[in-house]
Amino acid sequence: MTTVTNARHDPVAAPAPSPRTTAIALILVLGSIMTTLDMTIVNVAINRLSQDFAAPLATVQWVTTGYSLALGAMIPATAWATGRFGARRLYLVAIALFTAGSLLAGAAWNIEALIFFRVLQGFGGGMIMPVGMTILIRSAAPDRLGRVMSTLGLAILVGPLTGPVLGGWLVDDVSWRWMFFINLPIGVAVIALAARFFPRDTPQAAKRLDVPGLLLLSPGLATLLYGVTVGGERHGFDSPGVLVPIVAGALLIVAFVARALTARDPLIDLSLFRDRTFAAAAGTLVLFASGYFGTMILAPLYYQVVRGESATMAGLLGIPAALASGTAMQVAGRLIDKVGPGRIVLAGITIGSTGFIVFTTQLAADTPYWVLMLAMAAVGAGGGSTVMPTMTAAARNLSHAQAPAGSSTVNLINTMMGAVGTAVASVLLTGALADRVPGSDGAVAGAAGKSREALAPALADAFQHTYAVAAVVLVLALVPAFLLPRRPAPAKKS
Template sequence: MKSAQTGDQPGPLDSRLLMITVACTLLPVMVTLDATVVNVAQRTFIVEFSSTQAVVAWTMTAYTLALAAVIPLTGCVANRMGTKRLVLGSVLLFSLGSLLCALAPNITLLVAFRALQGLGGGMLMPLQLIILARAAGPDRLSRVLTISIVPVLLAPICGPILGGWLIDSFGWQWIFLINLPIGLLALVLAGSVLPRDVPLPAEPIDVIGMLVLSPGLVLFLYGVSLLPQRGKITDPHIWLPVAGGLTLVVAFVVHSRRRADGALIDLRLLKHQQVAAANAIRFLFAITFFGSCLLFPAYFQEVLSKTPSQSALLLLPQTLAAAAVMPTVGRLLEKHGPYGVVLMGTTLAVLGLGVFVYGMSRDQVNLPVLLAGLALFGVGSGCMITPVSWAAVHTLDSSEIAHGSTLFNVNHNIAASIGTALMSVILTSRFDGKGRGAAVGPADSLAEDAVGQGLSPDPVTLSSQVQAPDLLAHVGNETSHAYTGVFVIAMIVLAATAIPASFLPKRPATRVDATPIEPSVA
């Protein structure tokens, strides 16, 4: 089936395409929701399994590393097997991992089953973009992306709320069992509405690429994940895996350039100016977005003394604003092309962070100003996500889309990990620079200041002791100043996306593509 519409007369979103979009939307929602739900269960795991925080943290690390290991394989496997079969197999594996997690009798098996979940879920996010790009064609892609991205934006906010409710009401097992009905729905929809795609001409299996890229990414991201805990890149626990991972990744780049065809990820796609620009924007944006989204709730809890549930609710303005602007973004993208929309998004997102910084830098923190800044940041983010995803695959033909989506998601995964680690380390270093050691929260800072004033550092008695001097206010101001500096750095990184954005098309695309809904062997 061919697209017969022009950029000026885009085809309608028929019922079949809408159902494909709904089915595809469930795929990244499952992965994102599961990652955020488990975050709130860390303390519960420590108690239930009589374990430590260092061990329990592997329930998140193993999942993340498994995702990183399998994502690079997506393009090659999708072209060989077909996307529908790959979706069904991945959802089944993810659901099986979820069931086993719920039945895990000890923390060791729970970590192992979380890795199994990651292996199943890793391909689902790039598969979503592959299927939508092929099914919608270039002239309808922007609109289906705006529909599919909204639930993905809501998942990180709903995850902690849902996780807390499930743990309190039914037990920790249900944060995994909830995946079973979602997985069943995804299987039914995928089996009934996804196109029966015929695998594209088989590419030679890139054994060398598999042996160097996936292990390289796992090693690199493992080292990066230890950065907040260890604090210094010179720590052997960090630089050894990071250096080893980078060496393997560089080896893959050299191998990919020497291999004419069939590389695990076709890096020649970066010769497309639009693809290269989209990936550069995504890299810088993901560093800022995920780093900031880690620090927003931490700030609410440490400085404003909010609970995790309250912090999650305070993030709603950001998510709802991003979701609300999505339909408008789709129309702007069709009429004006990605350049203007992305540049507008960059401006609004930077301005939103600036408003947030202004609200937190006041003598008395102004919560309405903080929420307004979050909403503005959400609008800006919403203006960037869809156009950049669109630009990453829009100029590619059907056989290249799988590799383009895989490249885009590998890039995203690396940047997200770097962003969260980098922002955490910068925050910690700002406390260290003020002579606070590793005190990164009000309780630690309060105890240190209490000792300095000759008071007992016992947390039980601190509250009554502090009522006299302005110790609490002092600690709150110090903490706010540290967060302010980190968010200013985030603003600078985000503003830098304007540079690669200048290479995006400045006019709406009028290209007519013959991207088939049901790919056939050429």
């Protein structure tokens, strides 16, 4: 059986960590803040976009899902592009493309244009995290990777903490367009700093890009999600317009796996999954990310549609969860180098699942906010103790040469399962609203436009139904997490 070679014994292992590692990590944080801000700001604006464009949730959610799909479409090719063009150069291009996409999204004139420009934005965003992780993995020693990765995780604190509040204020008092325009000064600053501080790397004789694999995987995922979403809109999965894309997408994905197992230079190196730690981390991310990230659009909608709150207040009510997530991530990142990822991730999933179960069972039209905020704080703490430690566990045994493929793969899983979770959550909520609120046809704007007080119990029940599915998925993530190593990485020998 082939295993992932540890960088400590790899003859082409990365050189000793650069003294600029901390500065590099902080610049990467600033770049990642753009993407996390963007996602959390848009989540708060879904209800307003649905109203302004007179579009149902199943359509508006493509502002989020289309972006995530574009992220996923770019991630598989990132490992090849890193070798072909160099990590530093590719990172600068990614930031520039994301910034340009933000400008165009802010200027969108209808929902179709907004979705299109969000996809363009996602093409740049899809490269930011995996290329950044590659740069970081190459600069940090394995026994210090957890601490450095926790620094990168600051972006996941700042984005969810400030994004909903900032987005709510922009939506309520300025314009939703500034959700995207705000990325422009950040993007310019990141480009200037990265060009100054990032080490120059020489492009290598890259492997040939697996174009057939790329043409199988990305359309396969997009087609499959499209079929699921259309099925939610039509409240059924038995029509040809739903079955054809679902089956076609599934077949394309199966064909991609078959090619990846036989191709000389596959788009995704499936041999990485022969390593138990990498495979366990991937399985954990598949389940946890779909339930955790997939339901992030729900809480702001609940507060606005069921409780009648403004977008700003919906953002403020999300602060405890964001604070808990960021704090837990920093603590877990420092403990993982001493305790081992298995123990931390199991604890994180348990805490997050418990919070989800409490939130789901207590969710109603008049539940005290403090109850919901405490439950979501537990969910946030669980997420902060799970996602980044799981990705660290997957990456710490990778060699210098395997870093691009490994970081691209785990980021692809995390991103795509978040997109799958978002699509499924919107489908479930759309169907639940249609069943419980006659005449709404599953549209959030239509549900909110009726007598909210009279419909609030039925609306809350629709959200509770959707959250219950996510809670089950999070609990299932405990199964692969049990296979993660319980011991820390050994110190790198000098």
